[in-house]
Amino acid sequence: MDRETPDWIRLDKALSIEAEKGFTDLQGNQYRFSEFLCLNFRQNPPPRTPNSDCTRWYDLANEYANYSQLSVLRRKILVFKTRQFIHQLRLILETSSEPPAPKLPRIVPVSEKQPSLENITLDKPLNTLPGLDQKKSESLKLLELYTVKDILFYYPRDHIDYARQISITNLNPGETVTIIGTVKRCNCFSSPKNKNLTIFELILRDNTGEIKLNRFFAGSRFNNRGWQERQKRFYPVGAIVAASGLVKQNKYGLTLDNPEIEVLDSLGDNIESLKIGRVLPVYPLTEGVPADLIRQTVITCLNSIKTIKDPLPISIRNEYGLIKLKDAINNIHFPENPELLAHARRRLVFDEFFYLQLGFLQRRQEQKLTQKSAIFIPQGQLIENFNELLPFALTNAQKRVINEILEDLTLETPMNRLVQGDVGAGKTIVAVFAILAALQSGYQAALMAPTEVLAEQHYRKLVSWFNLLHLPVELLTGSTKIGKRREIHRQLETGELPLLVGTHALIQDPVNFNRLGLVVIDEQHRFGVHQRAKLLAKGQSPHVLTMTATPIPRTLALTLHGDLDVSQIDELPPGRQPIQTTALTGKERTQAYDLIRREVAQGRQVYIIFPMIEESEKLDVRAAVEEHKKLSEIVFPDFTIGLLHGRMSSVEKDEVLTDFRDNKNQIIVSTTVIEVGVDVPNATVMLIENAERFGLSQLHQLRGRVGRGSHKSYCLLMSSSKTPDARQRLSVLEQSQDGFFISEMDLRFRGPGTVLGTRQSGLPDFALASLVEDQEVLELARTAAEKIIMADKNMQGISSLKQELEQRYQKLMGGEILT
Known part of the structure; x- marks a missing residue:
């Protein structure tokens, strides 16, 4: 292979085949897959590869050297990330050329522009600073910025890199750049079509070409001829001008979008602007707070950075290669170069993760010392x-997971364990062992599920088992009749009822347990923080077992449940067949319908899932209600088709599901209410309409409704989207049945909040940290926090760190009990 130019096709083909063959480190004619990749990435990267990508290029060589030692999940993630990297690098190298570096003016560092102000302390109110009048300080209060410390720790949400200075001929659309040129022509005039719109037009030329820049001013005050003439005098022909902005293509050619412009005395003159030619901070704003007000206030306050004390121990900073806090604050706002910005961001992201993890671990430590739970009998007649x-x-x-749970229940420290398991992994059975341990120890148990469908499904399973053990079980949901509800309340208070299954109805005030010892929460991420806490408050420090059929990536688990012990059921029961998954377009709908007809003819059943229950003008989706009618009358008139959606009453839902279980309906048309809680082994086809509108984890959950019997099963992902991203996402489902891998990919594609599917998930509100981009830093922060707690459980010897923790953790989490 040519050392200068990689054979992109061979690289991509090797990665593709490895994915298709199950990430087994295939043996080729000369090399194994990992050896081939390692050799390629040990060669020099292609010319013009950006520095950051060069580093990644060589890092990949090391990662593939260890490929054979990785788990299948880690191999999948590495291959996926490599394909993305190669695709992006190839686009960069094949569509751009490195411009020559012109001789340009010096940028004045922000540190040289700071006003000389004495005695600015971190707690000084902003309204007492020079240059900040009452109106400006009131504007800053809209962002809850009151003191110098507030503004310094108000981090930019992004940065625009205007520091890249290039020649006009080397401009490319989509880049943010700075150019230097001489004025060829300047004009300022009112728009002939709109008298309230003034157009400023500037044509710059350098030794490689010329460019026309425009700025637009709306309002009658700019229509004044005197104002327009003054603008023209600012930019006389032959003047040297620096301009920064985003390169865009319009009908006249390339230009800079709404550029920042400054006139220079000469090519050797300094650029004084806070924007031009530098890495520009972009802050989160709200109406009435201009961006320049934030930037100027930050500059005014930068002098006080020297008073910041760094609570992070030097040993931690040195071990993890972190810069000082004051240097990080300085460079997160106005970095002198992108490298310093990267170091600043890494330190501040580490801090966000570190204090969160330290808070989790300290809370768990305090729980062990202060809260006492019942000690259960791990073995007894009921379990036998x-x-x-x-x-x-x-x-x-x-x-393995049952043993981990039963061991927890023999301790007086409250169990706080999350059980993750793929669809069909058998989590409910595991929970039953915990419930029986509570019951045979003389305590009551509660199982809470997010929907009536799922609660009823759990109830049916538990009744079938517990009847054989002569144990009563009751179901409490919003649909439970008043008389029955009162009887359940009475039996709970007397202790006659050992186990209650239900929905949010369990956390209503009239529900009082006699001796609640164990709480089981299924699909716990669908409950809000306060809802989970209210259920726990119905007992005296009960043991808590939470379950999810949506495997959570480790980064999310650490961030949401850093004080939980996590168990994974990473093995499916024998006999579960892989589900053949295929992404289809609208042109292939006939094939999907033919498969459905064949399966129904053989006595099987089918799910057809839609993302909405009625037509929407904004979203071009197939609505379940409308499509049910079409499918029943036109497409499958010979089949009985049921309809299920969230607006139906509990009785109606139960009737539809019962008919489907009894095979009275061959097909069921449903919204995502079918996602959990329905177990029909005879169902073999899952057709999901508008699959691109679902998350990967949700699609995997839906797919898990089939393949539960002995027959071959199919999942058809119907998509109308032609975007590469949608196709790439659906291909993950085609290639993998591993819920943990799929959840990792979902996190990378959509981000944590969307993956969890609810804003009540308890996710901390990070200022800088990203659970997608900063996974490595999170792992380091967790390790560092564990070392601190192991060395000094109460942090008595590091009072400054303890004080910082109290402030940060309370602000980050709002004092909430997450679990």
Whole structure:
């Protein structure tokens, strides 16, 4: 292979085949897959590769050297990231050329522009600073900025790199740049079509070409001829001008969008602007707060950085290569170069993660010392009887997780454990062992699910098992009739009822347990922080077992549940067949319908899922209600088709699901209410309309409704989107059945808030940190926090760190109990 130019096709083909063959480190004619990749990335990267990409290029060589030692999940993620990297690098190299560096003026560092102000302390109110009148300080209060410390720790949400200075001929659309040129012509005039719009036009020329820049001013005050003539005098022909902005293509050629412009005395003159030629901070704003007000206030306050004390121990800073806090604050606002900006961001992201993890660990430590729970009997008659009744053998993963849970329950420290398991991994059975341990120890248990469908599904399973053990179980939902509800309340208070299954109805005030010892929460991320806390408050420090069928990536688990112990059921029961998954376009709909007809003819059943329940003018989606009618009358008139959606009553839903379970309906048309809680082994086809509108984890959940029996099953992802991103996302489902890998990919594609599907998820409000981009820093911060707690559980010897923790953790989490 040519050392100068990689064979992109061979690289991409090797990665593609490795993915298709299950990430087994395939043996080729000469090399194994990992050896081939390692050799390629050990060669020099292509010419003109950006510095950051060069570093990544060589890093990949090291990662593929260790490929054989990685788990399948880690191999999948590495291959996926490599394909993305190669695609992006190839686009950069094949569509751009490195411009020559022109001789340009010196940029004055912001530090040289700071006003000389004495005695600016961190707690000084902003309204007492020079240059900040009452109106400006009131504007800053809209962003909750009151003191010097507030403004210094108000980080930019982004930076625009105007520091890249290039020649006019080397401009490319989409880049942010600075150019230097001489004025060829300047004009300023009112628009002939709109008298309230003034157009400023400037044509610059350098030794490589020329460019026309425009700025637009709306308002009658700019229509004044005297004002327009003054603008023209600012930019006389032959004057040297620096301009910064985003390069855009218009019908006249390339230009800079709404550029920042400054006249220079000569090519050797300094650029004084706060914007031109530098890395420009972009702050989160609100109406009435201009960006320049934030920037100017930050500059005024930068002198006080020297009074900032760094609470992070020097040993931690040195071990993890972190710059000082005051240097990080200085360079997150006005970095002198992109490298300093990267160091500043890394330090501040580390701090955000570190104090969160330290808070989690300290809270867990305090819980162990202050909260006492009931000690359960891990072995007893109920568990022995249940083991004998089970008609199947538990998987090794289930046995391991059950042992971890039962060991927790023998301690007086409250159990706080999250059980993650893929669709069909058998989490409910695991929870039953915990429930039986509570019951045989004389305590009550509660199981809360987010929907009535799922709560009813749990109730049916538990009743079928507990009837054999002669144990009563009741179901409490919003649909429970008043008389039955009162009887349940009474039995709970007397202790007659050992186990209650329900929805949010469990956390209503009249529900009082006699002796609640265990709380099981299913799909816990669908409940809000306060909802989970209210259920726990119904007992005296009960043990808590949370479950999710949506595997959460480790970064999300650490951020949401840093004080939980996490168990993974990473093994499916024997007999579960892989589900053949295919992404289809509208042109292939006939094939999908033919498959449905064949499966129904063989006695099987089908799900057809839609993202909405009625037509929307804004979203071009197939609505379940409308399509049910079309499918029943036109497409499948010979089949019985049921309809299920969230606006139906509980009785109506139950009737539809019962008919489907009993095979009275061959097809069920549904919204995502079918996602969890429905178990029909005879269903073999899942057709999902507008699949691009769902998250990957949600699609995986839906897919898990089929493949539950002994017959081959199919999942058809119908998509109308032609975007590469949509196609790439759906291909993840085609290639993988691994819920943990899919959740990692979902996190990368959509971000954490969207993956969790609710703003009540308890996600901290980070100022800088990204759970997608900063996974490595999160892991380092967790390790550092663990070292601190192990060395000094109460942090008595590091009072400054403890004080900072109290302030940061309370602000980040709002004092909430996450779990």
